[in-house]
Amino acid sequence: MADCTSIRKFSDAADYRARFVVQAEIDKYLPRGRHFVDDARINSIIAGIDGKSADPVRVREIIAKSESTCETLQPEDTAVLMQVTDPALFEEMRAAADRIKRKVYDNRIVMFAPLYMSNLCVNGCRYCGFREGNSAQKRRVLTMDELKEEIDVVAGRIGHKRLIAVYGEHPTTSTEYIAETIETCYARQVPAPRSGCKVGIRRVNVNAAPLPIADLKVLRSVGIGTFQVFQETYNRKLYEQMHPAWSVKGNYDWRTTCFHRCMEAGVDDVGLGVLYGLCDWRYELLATVMHARDLERWFNIGPHTLSFPRLEPASGTRVPEESPWLIDDDTFARILVIARLSVPYTGMIVTARESPESRNRVLNHGMTQLDCSSNIAIKGYSDFASEAHQEKERQQFMLGDTRSIDEMVRYLATRGIITSFCTAGYRCGRTGGCIMDALKTGREGKFCKINAVLTFREWLDDFASDETRKIGEALIEKELAGIKEWLPKFYTTVMKQYEATCRGERDLFF
Numbered sequence: 001m002a003d004c005t006s007i008r009k010f011s012d013a014a015d016y017r018a019r020f021v022v023q024a025e026i027d028k029y030l031p032r033g034r035h036f037v038d039d040a041r042i043n044s045i046i047a048g049i050d051g052k053s054a055d056p057v058r059v060r061e062i063i064a065k066s067e068s069t070c071e072t073l074q075p076e077d078t079a080v081l082m083q084v085t086d087p088a089l090f091e092e093m094r095a096a097a098d099r100i101k102r103k104v105y106d107n108r109i110v111m112f113a114p115l116y117m118s119n120l121c122v123n124g125c126r127y128c129g130f131r132e133g134n135s136a137q138k139r140r141v142l143t144m145d146e147l148k149e150e151i152d153v154v155a156g157r158i159g160h161k162r163l164i165a166v167y168g169e170h171p172t173t174s175t176e177y178i179a180e181t182i183e184t185c186y187a188r189q190v191p192a193p194r195s196g197c198k199v200g201i202r203r204v205n206v207n208a209a210p211l212p213i214a215d216l217k218v219l220r221s222v223g224i225g226t227f228q229v230f231q232e233t234y235n236r237k238l239y240e241q242m243h244p245a246w247s248v249k250g251n252y253d254w255r256t257t258c259f260h261r262c263m264e265a266g267v268d269d270v271g272l273g274v275l276y277g278l279c280d281w282r283y284e285l286l287a288t289v290m291h292a293r294d295l296e297r298w299f300n301i302g303p304h305t306l307s308f309p310r311l312e313p314a315s316g317t318r319v320p321e322e323s324p325w326l327i328d329d330d331t332f333a334r335i336l337v338i339a340r341l342s343v344p345y346t347g348m349i350v351t352a353r354e355s356p357e358s359r360n361r362v363l364n365h366g367m368t369q370l371d372c373s374s375n376i377a378i379k380g381y382s383d384f385a386s387e388a389h390q391e392k393e394r395q396q397f398m399l400g401d402t403r404s405i406d407e408m409v410r411y412l413a414t415r416g417i418i419t420s421f422c423t424a425g426y427r428c429g430r431t432g433g434c435i436m437d438a439l440k441t442g443r444e445g446k447f448c449k450i451n452a453v454l455t456f457r458e459w460l461d462d463f464a465s466d467e468t469r470k471i472g473e474a475l476i477e478k479e480l481a482g483i484k485e486w487l488p489k490f491y492t493t494v495m496k497q498y499e500a501t502c503r504g505e506r507d508l509f510f
């Protein structure tokens with residue numbers, strides 16, 4: 001059980017709203033009140049590129065810099081990439097983004113599942129179906145028994161190993177609750193349908209509200225993976241329009257300094273994200289680069305992941321339909337490529353909010369993680385006969401890609417992409433600063449390739465349909481041949497683990 005004696009308790013939503021933010025933990029990371037998201041600089045950069053086309057020589061220099069150093073670009077360099085409209089030059093950028101992704105993460109896509117724990121919230125975000133006062137939502141917080149039922153489906157029937165657990169901001173889903181749910185997820189083991197081997201969740205990433213340092217330390221003590229907090233929009237004025245001042249989330253500085261507190265608390269895998277469609281995408285991407293650079297400046301660690309959610313229809317709000325900043329699929333694809341070149345080492349997540357066509361299209365645009373067989377209704381996995389079933393009143397927004405994991409794994413394999421269920425990194429201490437250098441030099445990719453093969457083998461034996469298994473096995477043969485050529489001295493050791501996995505041993509990794 002997590003030791004929660006050091007964290008503050010709140011009697012109700014009003015008490016929480018009044019006392020939750022710790023001003024000293026903001027001020028520390030905004031010295032002299034200067035914010036690392038430099039609004040004036042961003043506006044001046046955007047004014048400087050508006051309507052102007054890119055100099056191809058400069059664009060190629062920036063591509064080369066990104067590829068050779070794997071370091072985060074200056075915002076001004078990112079802006080040059082934003083000017084590219086020529087399809088041939090953009091294709092050069094896309095190809096470079098794909099090469100960087102392969103250098104850092106190899107030809108794998110990491111698979112995860114979202115699991116929503118609650119939809120109670122003390123905030124009033126105008127675009128969100130979970131906001132306080134939206135009577136169209138059916139409110140619910142999972143009990144630990146209900147959570148076990150969800151895990152039985154997510155891990156036991158679908159075969160996920162990696163979760164992103166999602167929580168509304170509310171005293172009933174406090175840090176104590178989050179810690180208990182993480183422990184419950186890790187403890188649950190169930191037999192796999194094909195092999196009977198015991199399976200379960202091995203990494204719990206969390207998407208929640210910003211927390212104080214003491215609370216983050218509690219989550220670290222129970223083995224949190226990545227802590228994800230989406231900024232929604234970095235544009236302060238727009239942020240204030242979307243998030244009422246009476247709400248906790250209305251405090252822009254509390255939210256933007258959250259990852260600085262994470263690093264201080266030792267939670268050094270952090271996941272940034274913007275809700276694309278609320279504001280000019282160029283503003284958001286430039287601010288994201290500034291955010292990454294500020295974390296690097298303070299801690300020498302940048303974001304573990306970037307997420308790219310787009311504004312989607314939600315219950316009881318017209319904002320997602322009426323925003324003037326909605327982006328089309330072409331722009332979405334551009335954003336991904338520019339993000340990959342701008343923060344070359346980071347993981348990039350594209351979720352099932354996207355349509356199947358959009359996700360298929362951007363697979364070679366630098367992305368590294370996706371979810372499928374996803375259900376984002378509260379208790380949706382165990383209540384519904386199929387994961388694809390959706391109910392607007394029980395979820396934050398509607399999903400676009402409801403393909404099953406079996407279908408997706410098979411599709412990825414036909415494109416030469418191995419699905420990785422690996423969760424070894426954080427369990428081997430390869431997080432935060434320890435992993436930054438390994439990512440930039442491509443060393444982490446070698447571990448990843450081997451662990452991807454081992455976990456893919458597990459999933460094929462435990463869950464796959466015959467058709468998927470056949471295609472998957474052909475891919476594994478190719479991957480093993482690649483490992484033999486690439487790491488000849490290590491190959492025998494790899495094969496020992498691989499053969500043990502084929503015999504039914506589980507959770508072997510490097």
Ligand code: SF4
Pocket residue numbers: 121122123124125128129130131132167168169249
């Ligand atoms: S976006 Fe998050 S914080 Fe805002 S209302 Fe929805 S659940 Fe609450």
